Amino acid sequence: MNSRNDKKPNGFTLVELLVVIAIIGVMVGLLLPAVQAAREAARRMSCSNNLKQLALASHNFHDTFGKFPYGMLRNDNNGWGHPEFGTPTVSRRYALMHQLMMFCEQQAFWENWDQLTFNNNRLSDPRFGGDGVTMDPTNATSAVGQTLANTLRCPSNPGSMWNVSHSPTGNGVYARGDYFGCAGQRGYPGFNATRPSLWNPFGPGSDYPRPPGGKSTASQARANGMFSRCIQFGMRDALDGTSNTILLGERAYFDPMFDQCGPPATTTMIGNWGWVWFGAEGNAFLGTGVPINYRIRSCADMADPVRYDDRINAFGSMHPGGVQVAMTDGSVRFVSESISALVFNAMGTRAGNEVFTSEN
Amino acid sequence: MALRSSFVCGLVALGMVAAVGCGESADVAKVTGVVKLGDEPLEFIHVEFWPENGQRAFGKTDAQGRFELQTDDRKFVGGSPGTNRVVLKDTWHMKDDYIDGGGDWVDMSKGRKSRIHSKYMDALKTPLTVQVKPGEDNDFEFVADPRG
Numbered sequence: 001m002n003s004r005n006d007k008k009p010n011g012f013t014l015v016e017l018l019v020v021i022a023i024i025g026v027m028v029g030l031l032l033p034a035v036q037a038a039r040e041a042a043r044r045m046s047c048s049n050n051l052k053q054l055a056l057a058s059h060n061f062h063d064t065f066g067k068f069p070y071g072m073l074r075n076d077n078n079g080w081g082h083p084e085f086g087t088p089t090v091s092r093r094y095a096l097m098h099q100l101m102m103f104c105e106q107q108a109f110w111e112n113w114d115q116l117t118f119n120n121n122r123l124s125d126p127r128f129g130g131d132g133v134t135m136d137p138t139n140a141t142s143a144v145g146q147t148l149a150n151t152l153r154c155p156s157n158p159g160s161m162w163n164v165s166h167s168p169t170g171n172g173v174y175a176r177g178d179y180f181g182c183a184g185q186r187g188y189p190g191f192n193a194t195r196p197s198l199w200n201p202f203g204p205g206s207d208y209p210r211p212p213g214g215k216s217t218a219s220q221a222r223a224n225g226m227f228s229r230c231i232q233f234g235m236r237d238a239l240d241g242t243s244n245t246i247l248l249g250e251r252a253y254f255d256p257m258f259d260q261c262g263p264p265a266t267t268t269m270i271g272n273w274g275w276v277w278f279g280a281e282g283n284a285f286l287g288t289g290v291p292i293n294y295r296i297r298s299c300a301d302m303a304d305p306v307r308y309d310d311r312i313n314a315f316g317s318m319h320p321g322g323v324q325v326a327m328t329d330g331s332v333r334f335v336s337e338s339i340s341a342l343v344f345n346a347m348g349t350r351a352g353n354e355v356f357t358s359e360n
Numbered sequence: 361m362a363l364r365s366s367f368v369c370g371l372v373a374l375g376m377v378a379a380v381g382c383g384e385s386a387d388v389a390k391v392t393g394v395v396k397l398g399d400e401p402l403e404f405i406h407v408e409f410w411p412e413n414g415q416r417a418f419g420k421t422d423a424q425g426r427f428e429l430q431t432d433d434r435k436f437v438g439g440s441p442g443t444n445r446v447v448l449k450d451t452w453h454m455k456d457d458y459i460d461g462g463g464d465w466v467d468m469s470k471g472r473k474s475r476i477h478s479k480y481m482d483a484l485k486t487p488l489t490v491q492v493k494p495g496e497d498n499d500f501e502f503v504a505d506p507r508g
């Protein structure tokens with residue numbers, strides 16, 4: 001018989017092999033972007049977990065002290081004083097996250113912090129003329145300012161965990177934090193004797209009506225969010241409802257035009273904002289009075305005080321399409337950047353009496 | 361025949377790609393205007409238009425008090441059509457450098473105050489609301505109250 005017709009081929013032809021390889025290639029090509037997306041999804045989940053932990057820490061703080069922490073505390077006598085504290089004799093200041101560390105399993109950090117002399121908590125940096133060891137030779141624990149709990153970093157944010165501090169008293173490095181308190185529609189700049197507060201409707205010389213019953217008028221009324229300088233708010237102050245008021249949010253540390261347009265090697269790099277332990281508005285607060293993920297678009301923006309301040313206030317993230325925020329009730333939400341900017345404004349105020357429906 | 365139909369298909373596909381590619385066309389209308397305090401035109405006023413939906417737009421007044429809006433991302437000239445709340449921020453007291461390279465404050469503000477009422481600074485509370493009409497040149501005049 002004809003053996004050629006009986007025998008079945010027991011191998012692949014070249015064409016079959018090529019087709020299989022091509023299919024595998026296509027599938028890998030489809031898969032690779034999905035892997036990147038899955039990685040980002042994991043980072044986003046980790047970030048959302050951080051926000052949840054910080055919101056819970058705020059609630060524990062509230063349980064212990066009856067109020068949320070100070071947005072920042074800065075009662076040194078350089079124009080940043082506060083009637084409640086009188087005239088201080090030592091500079092004692094810190095930002096929001098410092099006070100939450102006790103409730104984030106960072107008791108050691110709290111105990112090593114020099115609560116009385118602020119500059120002792122900072123190391124000088126050899127790259128900027130210091131010896132890298134001392135800011136104050138008598139202080140043995142000065143590395144604490146460079147310490148950073150993982151809870152304070154969003155894994156999606158690029159850049160170093162330290163940034164550079166330039167100040168008249170010496171240059172140093174600080175740990176950089178990614179999470180901030182919501183100061184209402186605008187947190188930076190705050191009141192300062194030598195700087196006009198562009199936003200602050202209650203600032204010096206303002207004719208904006210002050211809410212009744214505030215015991216320390218200007219400071220108490222300064223911000224309309226859950227955190228402010230030298231004052232503490234409680235759950236009862238969230239008159240818009242704790243689930244309608246943002247407690248904490250995140251900042252995006254990616255802004256090429258910001259870095260490009262600022263003078264080199266100064267604090268005007270975006271990555272040098274957000275010294276997590278430092279008591280200043282730009283390092284403690286964000287404001288909802290700026291569209292989500294607002295960025296510097298040209299050097300003209302950097303030179304414009306309004307646009308520049310907008311950037312420091314902006315909520316933003318490297319998660320595609322929006323930001324994550326912790327609400328005052330402790331829930332964590334993703335807010336799309338396509339939300340109406342007016343609604344987002346209203347989400348930041350604790351007692352604005354606005355009626356709005358927020359999506360997602 | 362097959363060649364011809366595939367040619368037609370290709371054309372259709374090309375047309376679709378082109379249509380999608382033009383998706384970024386600006387949904388904005390040209391907006392200009394003037395800001396005054398009484399009869400006096402105001403320079404150094406930062407003007408923001410906050411739409412109900414869509415992108416915020418901004419502009420700055422010149423010596424004649426005139427401004428022209430561009431979108432927040434600086435990609436388009438104009439503002440979003442529809443109802444817009446108008447925010448005015450006086451920056452005359454910040455018109456020079458106000459923060460130096462070291463991040464330190466420069467004292468240039470003592471005694472200087474905003475010339476207009478601070479109610480215009482708040483997007484939620486501003487009394488100014490306008491309708492921006494699509495496809496037209498919009499021109500507005502804002503006469504601000506002085507600071508009280």
